Amino acid sequence: MKDYLKYYAATLLIGAGLAGFYLGGDWVWLGFATFPLVTFIDFVFPRDYSVRKMTSAFWASIPVWLGGLGPVVLFLAFGWRMHVEALTGWQLFGGVMSSAWLALVPGIAAQHELFHSRDPLARTVGRYAQFTLFDGMRDIEHVIYHHIDVSTPHDLSTAPRGTSIYKFTPKAVWGTIAYALKAESMALRKRGLSGWNWRHRVWKIVAIQIVFQSIIFAMAGLTGVLCVLAAMFIAKTWTESFSYFQHYGQTRVPGTPVGRRHVWNHLGVATRVLGFELTNHADHHMNSYAPYYKLIPHREGIELPSVFVCFLAALIPPLWEATIIKPALKRWDMEFATPGERKLAREQNLAAGWEDWFETEQNWPSQQTVGC
Numbered sequence: 001m002k003d004y005l006k007y008y009a010a011t012l013l014i015g016a017g018l019a020g021f022y023l024g025g026d027w028v029w030l031g032f033a034t035f036p037l038v039t040f041i042d043f044v045f046p047r048d049y050s051v052r053k054m055t056s057a058f059w060a061s062i063p064v065w066l067g068g069l070g071p072v073v074l075f076l077a078f079g080w081r082m083h084v085e086a087l088t089g090w091q092l093f094g095g096v097m098s099s100a101w102l103a104l105v106p107g108i109a110a111q112h113e114l115f116h117s118r119d120p121l122a123r124t125v126g127r128y129a130q131f132t133l134f135d136g137m138r139d140i141e142h143v144i145y146h147h148i149d150v151s152t153p154h155d156l157s158t159a160p161r162g163t164s165i166y167k168f169t170p171k172a173v174w175g176t177i178a179y180a181l182k183a184e185s186m187a188l189r190k191r192g193l194s195g196w197n198w199r200h201r202v203w204k205i206v207a208i209q210i211v212f213q214s215i216i217f218a219m220a221g222l223t224g225v226l227c228v229l230a231a232m233f234i235a236k237t238w239t240e241s242f243s244y245f246q247h248y249g250q251t252r253v254p255g256t257p258v259g260r261r262h263v264w265n266h267l268g269v270a271t272r273v274l275g276f277e278l279t280n281h282a283d284h285h286m287n288s289y290a291p292y293y294k295l296i297p298h299r300e301g302i303e304l305p306s307v308f309v310c311f312l313a314a315l316i317p318p319l320w321e322a323t324i325i326k327p328a329l330k331r332w333d334m335e336f337a338t339p340g341e342r343k344l345a346r347e348q349n350l351a352a353g354w355e356d357w358f359e360t361e362q363n364w365p366s367q368q369t370v371g372c
Helices: 002-006 007-024 025-044 056-084 089-115 120-133 137-149 165-190 201-247 269-274 282-286 309-316 317-333 339-352
Strands: none
Touching: 007 025, 007 056, 025 056, 025 089, 025 269, 025 309, 056 089, 056 120, 056 201, 089 120, 089 137, 089 165, 089 201, 089 269, 089 309, 120 137, 120 201, 137 165, 165 201, 165 282, 201 309, 309 317, 317 339
């Protein structure tokens, strides 16, 4: 029972955001205030290596559904607060940041779990609930491209070495949308239809947005619509920026098998439960249908600090490189990479202007770690 209850922490985060909008005034910042709290918890508490003792898919799914649909309710609550109270500019900004943060955590993590489900209803809800990220088609790029191309130059979610978060994020934001549009159009053409036939998912997403924003407009006018759209776009930007820390700098020869080593795990005590194991997803790349509670932390892999700590560090690229990612990548190259992956890694190091730690390559082990 204890393991089931842990994941309701995500529901508590949504509850904090709703409470802030209910109280109004400067309390609208309450949802966003959980960001430094979560970061602090992950930084102070030991990493969580425990294997979940959960067997009921039904009970395990409840917090996922609450987390996936929670952002929809939050945006409506934000619209209602703007309807009943004339918020100051500072308070409007607080409402935007709270909504955006909670659409990211736990929103996208829960939606990711839903759209990977074998259950058709869960998959559909997970896909379309992503409209709170100003998207709704992200799962197409994620499933069709990312899971196949991970750690190769073709993968949008794998940042080459030397790439700052500021360069990576805009490309990922646009790329995930463009790839999804292209893939959906190609699928329609294979069926003998126009690439922009009315069956294209983008039209469903546009319709959902029009209906939703019409509700917001009825409650809070144009200001409300602009604030909600801004929050959704920030959530989308954050989502792609957090992908930066999942595979940064790792290399894989296209066509070779994906291994657990092609994922950076972040096993913070808060990160795991609030992200529905999204940062403990080495097994997820082995079997994308495995539910979150069956993913096992792999101690033999190289772990990075909390993803939230990584995010703050990456805002200062020299700090991110020197203290976190270069030491991790040097060890990854030495202990986990295959000869072909080392060749690609060295090319990236040289292109980034990094030091060449491959000069002593002849002294390195010739095989990657077993099981990774």
